[in-house]
Amino acid sequence: MSPKSIRVCLSPALLPFHELDDTIAVVIDIFRATSSMCYGLANGAQAIIPVEELDECLSYQSNGHLLAAERDGQVVTGFDFGNSPFSYTKEKVAGKTVVLTTTNGTRAIKRCAGASAVVIGSFLNISTLSNWLKTQPQHILLVCAGWKNHFNLEDTVFAGALVHRLKTRDMELDDAAYAAESLYLEARSDLPTYLGKASHSKRMQHLHIAQDIAFCLQEDQVSVIPILKGRELVRLTLPHLLQ
Amino acid sequence: MSPKSIRVCLSPALLPFHELDDTIAVVIDIFRATSSMCYGLANGAQAIIPVEELDECLSYQSNGHLLAAERDGQVVTGFDFGNSPFSYTKEKVAGKTVVLTTTNGTRAIKRCAGASAVVIGSFLNISTLSNWLKTQPQHILLVCAGWKNHFNLEDTVFAGALVHRLKTRDMELDDAAYAAESLYLEARSDLPTYLGKASHSKRMQHLHIAQDIAFCLQEDQVSVIPILKGRELVRLTLPHLLQ
Numbered sequence A, B: 001m002s003p004k005s006i007r008v009c010l011s012p013a014l015l016p017f018h019e020l021d022d023t024i025a026v027v028i029d030i031f032r033a034t035s036s037m038c039y040g041l042a043n044g045a046q047a048i049i050p051v052e053e054l055d056e057c058l059s060y061q062s063n064g065h066l067l068a069a070e071r072d073g074q075v076v077t078g079f080d081f082g083n084s085p086f087s088y089t090k091e092k093v094a095g096k097t098v099v100l101t102t103t104n105g106t107r108a109i110k111r112c113a114g115a116s117a118v119v120i121g122s123f124l125n126i127s128t129l130s131n132w133l134k135t136q137p138q139h140i141l142l143v144c145a146g147w148k149n150h151f152n153l154e155d156t157v158f159a160g161a162l163v164h165r166l167k168t169r170d171m172e173l174d175d176a177a178y179a180a181e182s183l184y185l186e187a188r189s190d191l192p193t194y195l196g197k198a199s200h201s202k203r204m205q206h207l208h209i210a211q212d213i214a215f216c217l218q219e220d221q222v223s224v225i226p227i228l229k230g231r232e233l234v235r236l237t238l239p240h241l242l243q
Helices: A012-017 A033-042 A054-058 A105-111 A123-134 A153-166 A175-196 A199-206 A210-216 B012-017 B033-042 B054-058 B105-111 B123-134 B153-166 B175-196 B199-206 B210-216
Strands: A005-009 A023-028 A047-050 A066-071 A097-101 A117-121 A139-144 A226-229 A232-235 B005-009 B023-028 B047-050 B066-071 B097-101 B117-121 B139-144 B226-229 B232-235
Touching: A005 A012, A005 A153, A005 A175, A012 A105, A012 B012, A023 A105, A023 A123, A023 A153, A033 A047, A033 A097, A033 A105, A033 A117, A033 A123, A033 A226, A033 A232, A047 A105, A054 A066, A054 A097, A117 A123, A123 A153, A139 A153, A153 A175, A153 B175, A175 A210, A175 B153, A175 B175, B005 B012, B005 B153, B005 B175, B012 B105, B023 B105, B023 B123, B023 B153, B033 B047, B033 B097, B033 B105, B033 B117, B033 B123, B033 B226, B033 B232, B047 B105, B054 B066, B054 B097, B105 B139, B117 B123, B123 B153, B139 B153, B153 B175, B175 B210
Parallel strands: A005 A139, A023 A117, A023 A139, A047 A097, A066 A097, B005 B139, B023 B117, B023 B139, B047 B097, B066 B097
Antiparallel strands: A047 A232, A117 A226, A226 A232, B047 B232, B117 B226, B226 B232
């Protein structure tokens, strides 16, 4: 069994032009939302609730949840933390539910709601994710969260890494999938240098989060796949998960 | 003098997120609208009027203009011709005004109306265009017409060719400009093969227009730059045009 087609949506603003029926949507926001989601669920967070707005995030305050909010790369004042993966360690999140709003990633997740399934991708869970996707018969749509509706390099290069692992001779790729794979093949020998020219990396240099970037570019640190169930991201469980 | 920044808009649907102030917009629809516009004006067409809808195109019938309409890669029944460059020869268009509506290209032009200038790019006029752009101080936005709001390879690879010719050390590139240049550098040794995998090429194979594709991939066949003046595309004239 293998997916029928692989397409890449290069910006959340292009989602309205993509078919979501019979499709697994993989949401990608490498720096840093989807990397932190994978890390947090691997470290025992019970669930992560992605919300679009700060107000909605705050409305969960009385539930005893951890509240995480990032805007323009920084933790929003008054929140427990933002989207740095180092805030999603076992010590901080095990057994907890995290309510998270970010500039790009959480919004992209919300807009994929019509898909058969919405899962979360990052370099941290790439092998577990791609092995599972290979067992699924649906179409696959790789959704790059980008930056404020703009294309970005890091999400597209990761989408290309997935295309490279998943594609077969019979599978239909759209032009964006071909392009993403080309970019990945060029970048893979030295991801940090290639992505160093990305606008987001430059933005993040000002924020002194080089450690976060290096962390998010490591393959296979975790073996979980976050999946959207209702409004919560939880760990996808067996029998679906073949590792 | 050189442009301050080069950005690439990968789909007309992303134009609302791009700044057009103090910006020259270069509209790109390689297969085939912008190639044919360059060729038609080089062959003496007086003007080409891009319109969005078939009805609007038909409304020019009484003016004695040539009416050209393409939808889904084919000439629309009842129109003089579509967007094949071979319909824009000297014999057919010299001294005439052509009113043209296409699936992607003419719509992209309309949406750039807020820019300082809107010009037309194709491989056919790449050197003339890039030499002129180098003399301009404005920002440059390369607008890929794509296919029905989707990313496509051929327009992006051409955008990358322009980035490669125009970029300087001091100039700011967005992530899409870096990606487009990467794709161009990979594709340039054999454009027809690289673009053969593009969805549009596959669509066009069904239409038996391999000759059109080969024609549109030739560099420097003409030395005109179509520029939007009011509602008409006309030849950019000296002293602006340094060849």
